[in-house]
Amino acid sequence: MKETLIQILKDFHPEVDFETETALVSDGILDSFDIVSLVAEINSEFDVTVGVDDLEPENFDSVDAMCKLIEELQG
Amino acid sequence: MTLLSIEFAVLWAISTVVYFLFPLKYRWTVLLAASFVFYFFGGISTGYFMIITIVCIYAVARWLDSYNQKQKKYLSEHPDLTRDEKKAYKLTIQHKKRLILAGGLVICFAILVFLKYFNFLSSQTFSILGLFGVKAKAPKIDLALPLGISFYTLQATSYIIDVYRGKTQAEKNIAKVALFVSFFPQITQGPIGRFKDLAPQLYEGHRFDSVRFKHGLELALWGLIKKLVIAEYIGMLADTVFTNYRDYAGFVIFLGSVAYGFQVYSDFSGGMDIIGGIAQIYGINMATNFERPYFARSIAEFWRRWHITLGAWMRDYVFYPLSLSRAFANMGKKTRKVFGTYIGKMLPTFLASFIAFMLVGIWHGSSWKYVAYGLWNSVIITGSILLDPVYKKVLEKLKVNTECFSWQFFQIVRTFVLVSIGRIFSRSASLMDSLRMLKRMFSEFNPWILTDGTLLKLGLNEKQLFLVFVMLLVLLVVGIMQEKGIHLREKLDEQNIIFRWVFIIAAIVLLLVYGAYGSSFNAADFVYQQF
Structure with missing residues (x-):
């Protein structure tokens, strides 16, 4: 899951090291346009529905946080 | 009563003393009382609209919360439900919650739309009807816009949406909800707070802290300088160009818009600093509303x-x-x-x-x-x-x-x-005026107006222009330091006591000597207060 997610994110920002970044939203690396596009990709790739309620910075600040959110939604 | 009035200063001073004398548990009631005195000081009539909003969001949030609790209880009592069954149950609850939320939002926004946009919508509708031969006078309402309605409506509605989304629990005490909506330093121009960030700080009794008190005053002083020494003067230049735009073209129009940009920035962010400083004295950190916008790329x-x-x-x-x-x-x-x-x-x-x-x-x-x-x-x-x-x-x-x-x-x-x-x-005064200004701006290339003395004919004399120039440089230096992560008030604390006092006294003297206040100025109103 993590590799797929990093691949998706690399399409948005090839220059960012997503393995190590832990403040993607808080530091403004991912903006609201990125988040919306990212959610569409996550929904189709992992067969989940990320809702508006899930759009908290802490859920998108790192790849690990995103994986955790996806796992919860799949659960 | 505005943030720069004597009445406000008296209210703030009294409420601050009483706040720190009150038992910790009840200190929030002092803020509530001060907020209502502030709000109703200007008149009772429009205050009713804020009361309706408070009662509405209190009831809606409690109702929504009851469904949140019901859902939580049901799901914990039925752990054996399948994923689809859970989803179906959640959807049923969500449908009911959505109706309740919609009702709350309609009431809150209907007040705002009716009071703020009725006359505009009415005149536009009747203008269109006039094209079809319907000749009638557009109805108008003659009611002053309630103070801060554009700000408190957004803050109030964010609360019920957050309860709907399960991000926060509903407050059981309506007086506390009233304080969240009406907190007196911020109600006129924000910042638009979120319940989970702001409300706990308002309700918690904060002890007096001398460092916080000093930092709060320093921030408010900086806000006053931005408002009275920068915004008011540079605003005169902007006013001259925008009021008489037919006399100008090219760079003068552009300069007018630049001046207005700095005016509104110094005015609004200055207001935020005054509000933030006052709140900090009570131990309340307001949400950040500005982060050096003119450094944006x-x-x-x-x-x-x-x-x-x-x-x-x-x-x-x-x-x-x-x-x-x-x-x-x-x-x-x-x-x-x-x-x-x-x-x-x-x-x-x-x-x-x-x-x-x-x-x-x-x-x-x-x-x-x-x-x-x-x-x-x-x-x-x-x-x-x-x-x-x-x-x-x-x-x-x-x-x-x-x-x-x-x-x-x-x-x-x-x-x-x-x-x-x-x-x-x-x-600009209207859309047509703004289009005419843009046309005039692009019609002439005259950068020499910066050096040929034209600047001295735009509402500011030589001294005032020099003051504005120096203060914009100060704003730039402060901005660069903040961009580099330097906390100016903490830096000041590290200096020797003599330097600190010289610095603070110089800032006060600057404000008293050069501040645009008094009978020849009209600095009482903030630009964003009118929105």
Whole structure:
């Protein structure tokens, strides 16, 4: 899951090291346009529905946080 | 009563003393009492609308919360439910909650729309009817707009949406909800707070802290300097150009819009510093509303640094819900077939962004010029995203180094110019005036007005112009230091006591000697207070 997610994110920002970044939203690396596009990709790739309620910075600040959110939604 | 009135200073001084004398547990009641004195000081009549909003969001939040608790209880009592059964149950509850939330939002926004936009909508409707031969006088309501209604309505509605989303629990005490809506330093011009961040700070009794007290006063002093020494003077230049724009062309018009940009920035962010400083004295940290917007390298970044709490409100409660809605997703699927994958994928997001920016524009007031202001920002942001691949290719072909300072400086200047042009829409008297100003601005190339003495004929004398120039440099230096992460008040604390006092006294003298207050000035009102 993590590799797929990093691949998706690399399409948005090839220059960012997503393995190590832990403040993607808080530091403004991912903006609201990125988040919306990212959610569409996550929904189709992992067969989940990320809702508006899930759009908290802490859920998108790192790849690990995103994986955790996806796992919860799949659960 | 405004933030700069003697009455406000007296109210603040009394409430501060009483606040710290009260038992910790009940200190929030002092803030509530001060807030109601502040609000009703100007008159009782429009205050009723705030009361209706408070009662409405209190009842709606409690009702929504009862469904949240019911759902939580049911799911914990039925752990054996399948994923689909859980989903079906949640959907049933969500449907009921959605109706309750819609009712609350309709009441809160109906008050705002009726009071703020009725006359505009009425006149526009009857103008259109006039084209079809219907001749009747458009009905008008003659009621003053309640103080801070545009700000407290957004803050109040964010509370019930957050309860609906389960992000916060409903407050059981209506008096506490009243304080959240009406907290007196912020009600006139924000920042637009969120319940989970602001409310606990308001309700908790804070002990007196001398460092916090000093830092709060220092911040408020800086806010006063921004408002009275920068905004008021540079505003005179802006007023001269915008009022008499038919006498000017080219760079003078541009200079007027730049001046207005600095005026509104110093005025609004100065107001935020005064509010933030006052709140800090009570131990309350207000949300950040500005992060050096004129250092932004794109319009999108500018909106993440300017009036941050309004942008965040639009993002969380308009842009995200619309972008992720089923209707927009279906629209995306259909448009993909027509326009291809890229445009089809982005179109719903662009439309959501467009709606959000239109609302930002209209939120400022009921006039077509604000619609144009929203449109201007929306078109630039959408255009820059659409053209981004082309833009990157061109830069690559031309081998432009995008990492060096000169390129970043160019981006800052470019954004500044675009923002300044947009200001013409928001500041001019009407949409037609703004279009005429733009025409006049592009009709003449006259950069020599900066050196040929024209500047001295734009409402400011030589001394005032020099003062404005020096103060803008101060603003720039402070901005650069803040961008570098330097905390100025903490830095000041590290200095020797003599230097600290000399610095503070110099700032007070600057304010007293050069501040634009007194009978010859009209500095009582803040620009954003009127919105």
